[in-house]
Amino acid sequence: MGDEECVIVVREFDHRKDLASVEEVEKRCEVGPGGKLSLFTDLLGDPICRVRHSPAFLMLVAELSSTKETVGMIRGCIKTVTCGKKLYRNTKTSDPSEALPIYTKVAYILGLRVSPSHRRMGIGLKLVRRMEDWFVQNGVEYSYLATENDNQASVNLFTDKCGYSKFRTPSVLVNPVFAHRLPVSNRVTLIKLSPSDAESLYRRRFSTTEFFPRDIDSVLSNRLSLGTFLAVPRGCCYTQGSWPGSDKFLSEPPESWAVLSVWNCKDVFRLEVRGASRMRKTLAKTTRIVDKLLPFLRLPSIPEVFRPFGLHFLYGLGGEGPSAAKLVNALCAHAHNLAKEGGCSVVATEVANREPLKVGVPHWKMLSCNEDLWCIKRLGEDYSDGYVGDWTKSPPGFSIFVDPREF
Numbered sequence: 001m002g003d004e005e006c007v008i009v010v011r012e013f014d015h016r017k018d019l020a021s022v023e024e025v026e027k028r029c030e031v032g033p034g035g036k037l038s039l040f041t042d043l044l045g046d047p048i049c050r051v052r053h054s055p056a057f058l059m060l061v062a063e064l065s066s067t068k069e070t071v072g073m074i075r076g077c078i079k080t081v082t083c084g085k086k087l088y089r090n091t092k093t094s095d096p097s098e099a100l101p102i103y104t105k106v107a108y109i110l111g112l113r114v115s116p117s118h119r120r121m122g123i124g125l126k127l128v129r130r131m132e133d134w135f136v137q138n139g140v141e142y143s144y145l146a147t148e149n150d151n152q153a154s155v156n157l158f159t160d161k162c163g164y165s166k167f168r169t170p171s172v173l174v175n176p177v178f179a180h181r182l183p184v185s186n187r188v189t190l191i192k193l194s195p196s197d198a199e200s201l202y203r204r205r206f207s208t209t210e211f212f213p214r215d216i217d218s219v220l221s222n223r224l225s226l227g228t229f230l231a232v233p234r235g236c237c238y239t240q241g242s243w244p245g246s247d248k249f250l251s252e253p254p255e256s257w258a259v260l261s262v263w264n265c266k267d268v269f270r271l272e273v274r275g276a277s278r279m280r281k282t283l284a285k286t287t288r289i290v291d292k293l294l295p296f297l298r299l300p301s302i303p304e305v306f307r308p309f310g311l312h313f314l315y316g317l318g319g320e321g322p323s324a325a326k327l328v329n330a331l332c333a334h335a336h337n338l339a340k341e342g343g344c345s346v347v348a349t350e351v352a353n354r355e356p357l358k359v360g361v362p363h364w365k366m367l368s369c370n371e372d373l374w375c376i377k378r379l380g381e382d383y384s385d386g387y388v389g390d391w392t393k394s395p396p397g398f399s400i401f402v403d404p405r406e407f
Ligand SMILES: CC(C)(COP(=O)(O)OP(=O)(O)OC[C@H]1O[C@@H](n2cnc3c(N)ncnc32)[C@H](O)[C@@H]1OP(=O)(O)O)[C@@H](O)C(=O)NCCC(=O)NCCS
Pocket: 029, 110, 111, 112, 113, 114, 115, 118, 119, 120, 121, 122, 123, 124, 125, 126, 145, 146, 147, 151, 152, 153, 154, 156, 157, 158, 160, 161
């Protein structure tokens, strides 16, 4: 094994040279065990697509020095996020607008793949270590990743061999896009915010939520961000026409309000469920045909997921007041209709496990994942200003800000 390890060369991905071989490894890794359904991801010819919208990113490939065969790859990106908060001096209030975020530089690892024919030879470990070297060179304090709880190989690699600890278990909530439109409650007014209004609302209300990206402005103004929508009870003084701006709104908010933003993953990657029986596919198609023909019945039809399909991701979900969950529900109906217009098959979001607004997010359990495992490791100390101590030891909060660039 030692000999095998030393003939592995890890180097930066070169689009021109490596595209075909990387796609080949990706394809081999996605094949699920016989007889079961598996999820295939089509990166639309751009293996860096899931990190390229972050402030800094890198993709590494592992190749055999003798044959130049590509046998593995890893992607990583770096950004600055909130890891805690501090109160203004002389303030004893729990109002989030009275607290200040504490930022830290974090790195996110994703898309680690090793060709099935070359596993258990230390290649995964080598790729992670080389990626971490780049993180450290760039002053990263924490590195983290998301994996499925039951992916034993990945969990063992990161926790046993690389020193990561289990950190958070947010829920991925996925809802199908039906052939009919969903009605938005007539007791709710929806207001579309401009990117700059959305930025000031998010900064004032959510910048102390963990993982809030300091460059939220570049997220909101990205071409993939389809808009930020605010829901308020109908009859309150705010409408699209009389919108006074976020500062005024937050100084005199209605009793309840909710907000979310929509990100277009469809232009970044496509998913495909493979391995379904013909009967299952026919059944799904039949529900869609009936739903299309008789939309007023509002049948919960099964979307097209057995061919490459796109999705929208809902991020920045938040709100306040006793009716906030209901308002979130109305926002989700609106987002469903946007996804339908955009030709998507599902709408997904990811929220903290204990998020109080989770009840307002419609989702199908069979498509969702209640506990997405996030693991974290501290790479350096004392970069954030000492208020937080070791973030990896901190208990989870009620909310988490999941960056759409990394979904
Ligand atoms: C996870 C994956 C990248 C590991 O790659 P690898 O090159 O085989 O890993 P390594 O040889 O470096 O293994 C290092 C350690 O990881 C753990 N590990 C790796 N594969 C394992 C397995 N199948 N079962 C249990 N532990 C495993 C072990 O602790 C191993 O150390 P050991 O061999 O001394 O026992 C590879 O299995 C893979 O590509 N899986 C499919 C894609 C995936 O799940 N990616 C992770 C998403 S975050």
